[in-house]
Amino acid sequence: MLDITNLKARIENKQILNGVNLRVNAGEVHAIMGPNGSGKSTLASVLSGREEFEVTDGSVDFMGKDLLEMSPEDRAREGIFMAFQYPVEIPGVSTINFMKTALNKIREHRGLPAMDAVAFLKVMKEKMKLVEIDQSLLNRSLNEGFSGGEKKRNEIFQMAMLEPKLAILDETDSGLDIDALRIVANGVNKLRRKDNAIIVVTHYQRLLEHIIPDFVHVLYQGKIVKSGTKDLALELEAKGYDWIKNELAIA
Amino acid sequence: MGKDNQILVEITSKEYEHGWAVDVDTDSAPIGLNEDTIRFISKRKNEPEWLLEWRLGAFRTWSKMTEPKWANVSHPPIHYQNIIYYSAPKQRVTPKSLEEIDPEMLKTFERLGISLTEQKRLTGVAVDAVFDSVSVATTFKDKLGELGIVFCSFSDAVKEHPDLIKKYLGSVVPVNDNYFAALNAAVFSDGSFCYIPKGVRCPMELSTYFRINAANTGQFERTLIVADEGSYVSYLEGCTAPMRDENQLHAAVVEIYAMKDAEVKYSTVQNWYPGNKEGVGGIYNFVTKRGLCAGDHSKISWTQVETGSAITWKYPSCILKGDYSTGEFYSVAVTNNHQQADTGSKMIHIGKNTRSRIVSKGISAGKSQNSYRGQVQILKRATHSRNSSQCDSLLMGDTCGAHTFPYIDVENSSSRVEHEATTSKIGEDQIFYCLQRGIDEEAAVALIVNGYAKEVLNQLPMEFAVEAQKLLALTLEGSVG
Ligand SMILES: Nc1ncnc2c1ncn2[C@@H]1O[C@H](COP(=O)(O)OP(=O)(O)OP(=O)(O)O)[C@@H](O)[C@H]1O
Ligand SMILES: [Mg+2]
Numbered sequence: 001m002l003d004i005t006n007l008k009a010r011i012e013n014k015q016i017l018n019g020v021n022l023r024v025n026a027g028e029v030h031a032i033m034g035p036n037g038s039g040k041s042t043l044a045s046v047l048s049g050r051e052e053f054e055v056t057d058g059s060v061d062f063m064g065k066d067l068l069e070m071s072p073e074d075r076a077r078e079g080i081f082m083a084f085q086y087p088v089e090i091p092g093v094s095t096i097n098f099m100k101t102a103l104n105k106i107r108e109h110r111g112l113p114a115m116d117a118v119a120f121l122k123v124m125k126e127k128m129k130l131v132e133i134d135q136s137l138l139n140r141s142l143n144e145g146f147s148g149g150e151k152k153r154n155e156i157f158q159m160a161m162l163e164p165k166l167a168i169l170d171e172t173d174s175g176l177d178i179d180a181l182r183i184v185a186n187g188v189n190k191l192r193r194k195d196n197a198i199i200v201v202t203h204y205q206r207l208l209e210h211i212i213p214d215f216v217h218v219l220y221q222g223k224i225v226k227s228g229t230k231d232l233a234l235e236l237e238a239k240g241y242d243w244i245k246n247e248l249a250i251a
Numbered sequence: 252m253g254k255d256n257q258i259l260v261e262i263t264s265k266e267y268e269h270g271w272a273v274d275v276d277t278d279s280a281p282i283g284l285n286e287d288t289i290r291f292i293s294k295r296k297n298e299p300e301w302l303l304e305w306r307l308g309a310f311r312t313w314s315k316m317t318e319p320k321w322a323n324v325s326h327p328p329i330h331y332q333n334i335i336y337y338s339a340p341k342q343r344v345t346p347k348s349l350e351e352i353d354p355e356m357l358k359t360f361e362r363l364g365i366s367l368t369e370q371k372r373l374t375g376v377a378v379d380a381v382f383d384s385v386s387v388a389t390t391f392k393d394k395l396g397e398l399g400i401v402f403c404s405f406s407d408a409v410k411e412h413p414d415l416i417k418k419y420l421g422s423v424v425p426v427n428d429n430y431f432a433a434l435n436a437a438v439f440s441d442g443s444f445c446y447i448p449k450g451v452r453c454p455m456e457l458s459t460y461f462r463i464n465a466a467n468t469g470q471f472e473r474t475l476i477v478a479d480e481g482s483y484v485s486y487l488e489g490c491t492a493p494m495r496d497e498n499q500l501h502a503a504v505v506e507i508y509a510m511k512d513a514e515v516k517y518s519t520v521q522n523w524y525p526g527n528k529e530g531v532g533g534i535y536n537f538v539t540k541r542g543l544c545a546g547d548h549s550k551i552s553w554t555q556v557e558t559g560s561a562i563t564w565k566y567p568s569c570i571l572k573g574d575y576s577t578g579e580f581y582s583v584a585v586t587n588n589h590q591q592a593d594t595g596s597k598m599i600h601i602g603k604n605t606r607s608r609i610v611s612k613g614i615s616a617g618k619s620q621n622s623y624r625g626q627v628q629i630l631k632r633a634t635h636s637r638n639s640s641q642c643d644s645l646l647m648g649d650t651c652g653a654h655t656f657p658y659i660d661v662e663n664s665s666s667r668v669e670h671e672a673t674t675s676k677i678g679e680d681q682i683f684y685c686l687q688r689g690i691d692e693e694a695a696v697a698l699i700v701n702g703y704a705k706e707v708l709n710q711l712p713m714e715f716a717v718e719a720q721k722l723l724a725l726t727l728e729g730s731v732g
Contacts, residue, residue, distance in 0.1 A: 048687050049686070049687075050683060071686075072683065072686040072687055073686045073687075073689050073690065073691045073692075075687075076686065076687050076688055076689035077689045081687075081688075082687050084684065084687075087684070088678065088680045088681050088684045089681075090681055090684070090685075090698070090699055090702055091702055091703060092701070092702025092703055092704070092705040092706070093698055093699065093701075093702035097698075098685075098688070098698070099688075101690055101694065101698060102685075102688035102689050102690050105688075105689045105690050105691065105694065106689040109689065141702070158688065162688065162689070
């Protein structure tokens with residue numbers, strides 16, 4: 001589904017990604033971990049098409065298409081979704097209105113007719129249940145005055161609505177209380193299917209207890225320096241990153 | 252260059268949609284302005300002597316006045332002698348019914364989305380259509396007449412309801428109020444008149460649609476709304492003009508008179524030709540709008556969506572004379588390219604326990620200048636009065652300007668005034684968030700801007716809120732790129 005080869009990217013002359021290689025197949029969940037500032041959010045931004053980042057080398061194939069050639073909105077319409085680490089506020093625009101606009105843009109791209117209000121509400125009610133989110137929150141201005149946890153939950157609600165092929169969740173667990181973490185993780189699990197894939201960026205093993213990954217990768221200084229199974233996350237939790245840094249220094 | 256500047260770059264909006272003109276034979280006054288011009292206009296309209304005298308008085312007043320210079324706008328001098336002050340489409344006979352109206356004109360309004368054929372109108376809106384200097388048709392006149400509501404062109408009102416006109420003309424905006432109001436009083440050609448009798452709730456929206464067609468002409472219309480005790484009316488005004496390289500002057504006057512317990516809602520969607528991307532051409536929109544809450548517990552509410560005109564100079568105001576009367580002003584003013592807007596409101600509290608509210612949302616893009624200018628005055632005897640003002644500015648890019656000029660004067664200690672102002676920018680983060688959900692940039696800007704202006708757009712009658720939303724998006728199209 002997603003094939004990243006030797007991806008290098010920089011911002012304002014600062015090289016951040018130094019040759020990332022990653023292959024994600026349909027049906028898989030990959031976790032990306034790594035110290036602060038190692039480039040995890042940058043990787044997510046580059047994949048979703050943020051223009052500030054200049055890709056200096058490498059390629060990304062997404063379902064047979066050259067992802068890097070696509071505009072951000074086309075990537076979204078082709079099925080890439082990013083749950084933001086820091087979701088923005090849009091005053092005066094309700095989540096409902098926002099989702100209706102987004103959903104219909106995506107449907108238009110796929111040659112489907114716009115969804116009418118009744119059909120939309122029906123879908124919305126279903127997805128609301130899935131992530132246990134209250135409608136009153138969705139009637140309010142998008143993310144405005146939302147608590148940290150509410151913002152994150154809202155991101156997963158949007159993911160549920162848009163049914164992406166590839167979802168990248170950037171620290172969706174941070175700021176969630178224990179119950180919310182479980183609810184969000186359950187929501188994500190219900191959205192797992194054979195024909196979609198998820199990349200979870202996280203610092204903590206506890207999320208991966210709920211969303212069990214097929215692979216765990218460590219991103220360090222803009223490169224994936226170690227990959228393993230869910231056990232790697234446990235090892236990181238116990239030992240931190242120094243041992244990996246040391247391994248690298250020796251090698 | 253920072254991304255901030257890059258994303259919010261240059262301009263260029265889609266071409267103005269209503270920029271075409273039609274060819275109709277016109278009957279025009281000779282170019283220029285003197286007492287003969289005024290006699291010409293008055294004669295063409297078969298006006299009574301008193302009205303001619305009123306006009307001449309206004310002209311003499313105007314001749315002694317000078318153009319105001321305090322607004323935050325600049326333009327080359329206006330040559331008042333190079334304007335044609337009266338231009339009317341020639342009609343073989345005065346149309347008595349819609350069937351007799353020049354088909355060319357019917358088509359003009361059809362093309363603007365205004366059907367004058369009543370059976371085709373789905374929405375419950377009665378329209379008075381003004382083409383250059385004259386009113387061509389008023390719909391639903393009979394139906395409204397059954398309720399005693401008068402809704403007709405100003406010219407007809409002068410003939411059919413001279414007492415009302417004599418009593419209320421100039422009662423809210425006196426002849427000598429300001430330079431442009433005086434000019435309008437001297438040369439006004441037509442407009443709409445509306446009277447809602449005691450206790451009547453007008454069952455449909457009333458609206459006037461202004462269309463400038465002829466070149467080199469000014470448009471000077473006058474609207475007078477009189478709401479008798481306990482009545483209610485919602486009134487809407489729309490306008491467009493062809494694209495022309497020279498600037499055209501539009502100096503209108505709107506007067507609203509609200510008696511005890513009456514309520515008037517006046518909404519404007521202003522879409523005059525704004526000039527091209529380089530700032531050539533466009534309408535100079537110098538308008539005086541004022542409402543008088545004459546009776547206790549009366550209410551006047553102005554809502555405006557200003558997207559057009561090269562220059563806008565207008566301050567819809569309320570004089571809160573009756574005790575417990577209420578004035579409201581809700582405004583969205585969008586400027587792009589080289590447009591200049593200096594707009595706001597005046598709330599003059601005279602009666603006790605009066606309330607006023609101002610919500611102004613400015614949106615500037617391109618090289619435009621957008622100013623809010625507002626005055627809140629609470630007189631000594633207006634005890635226990637309240638005003639709240641909220642003035643927000645949204646900037647798109649850094650080549651435009653937003654300015655706020657609030658003037659506040661409270662003369663008693665039991666009253667309270669609250670003023671809040673904010674300035675913000677459309678963030679690239681907001682745009683990217685939308686893009687990431689599959690919403691393209693144009694749609695994202697429209698979404699964000701409409702969200703920002705929501706509080707004002709919500710005040711518009713349903714049918715027009717949707718139109719206004721589209722218009723906002725259209726005006727800003729291409730301003731983020
Ligand atoms: N707009 C920017 N301008 C300059 N440097 C940037 C910019 N965005 C990111 N960086 C830098 O790139 C590096 C990688 O940042 P990134 O946000 O990708 O890290 P991360 O792995 O997501 O970290 P965290 O775990 O703290 O979220 C950091 O050193 C950061 O300061
Ligand atoms: Mg990060």
